[in-house]
Amino acid sequence: MSEIKDENLEEQEVKETIQEESEQPKEVVEEVDELTLAKQQIEEEQDKLIRLRADFENYKRRVQLDKAADYKYRAQSVLTDILPVLDNFERALAVETTSEEAASLVKGVDMVYRTLLEAVKKEGLEAIEAEGVAFDPNFHQAVMQEQDDSKESGVVLQELQKGYKLKDRVLRPSMVKVNE
C-alpha cells in the first residue's frame, strides 16, 4: 500500500478495520460513521455562524461610518443652493448709497445677511481664505494671472468670487487672480 493517501481513504480504512476486528453488526458501524458525519456537520454549522456574526459586525460598523458621514454633510445640498444668495447679498451690500433712507435700508439688509451667515456657519459652512495667502489648487481656482514684483510669486492677489467649504469639504473653490 502506498504511503501517500488522503484523509478520507485513511478514515475508510480505519472503519473497515473496526468492522473486521470487532465483528459488530453492520448497523452499528453505520451509526459510528453517522456520528463522524454529524460531528463534521456541527463544525460546518458553527463555521457558518461565526462567518455570519463577522458579516453582521462588519455591516454594523459600515452603517455607523455611513451614518456619521451622512450626518456631517447633511446640509450640503441646501448650503450649495444658498451660495448664490450669499453672493447676491455681498453684491447688494457693496452698493454706494447717497441718501440716508438708502443707507438705513442697506444697514437693515446687512443685519439680515449676518443672520443668514450665522445660520450657515452653525451648520459648518466657512468662507475660504484667499487674498494674500499662497495659491492652493485644493481651495482656489486661478482665473487670472498678473505680475506684481512687490509680492511673492504664487500668492493670491485678488479674490474675484468667494469660495466656501462645508467642514473639510470644498463646496466651491475661490475664483482668484494669482501672482506669477
Next chain:
Amino acid sequence: MSEIKDENLEEQEVKETIQEESEQPKEVVEEVDELTLAKQQIEEEQDKLIRLRADFENYKRRVQLDKAADYKYRAQSVLTDILPVLDNFERALAVETTSEEAASLVKGVDMVYRTLLEAVKKEGLEAIEAEGVAFDPNFHQAVMQEQDDSKESGVVLQELQKGYKLKDRVLRPSMVKVNE
C-alpha cells in the same frame, strides 16, 4: 419506581435497557448516545443560525428606514435656523420707500429673498397656509381671538407670524388670530 420522572431519567433508563438487551460492548452504546447528542447539537446550531439571519435582516430593514428618514429631513437643522432670516426679509421688504434709490434697493433685496426662497423650497421647506383657512392646531398656534360675524367661526382671521413645514413635518406653526 414513581410514575413521575423527568426526561433525563427516562432517557437514562432507555439507554440502560438497550445496553442490557443487545449486550453490545459499552463503548458502542456510548457512541450511539453521542450520535443523539450530536444530532441535537446540529439542530441547536441551525436554530442559532436561523435566529441570527432573522436579526440581521431586521437590522438591515431598520437601517434602510432610518436612512430614508435621515435623508428626508437632512436639512431640518439649517432650515430651522434660516426661518428668522426669512422673517427679517419679510420685515425689510414691508418698509415703505420714499426715494427712487431706496425703491431700487428694495427691489434688489426682493431678488435676493426670492433666490433664498427658491433654495429652501427645493429642499422641501413650505410656508403653511393660514389666513382664511380653518384653524388647525397641527399647523396653527392661536395667540389672539376676535369675533367677526361676517366670517365663519374657527377661521384664521390674520397671520401674525408665518409658519413653515419641512415636507410633512411642522418646523414652526403659524402664529394666528382666530375668529371666535
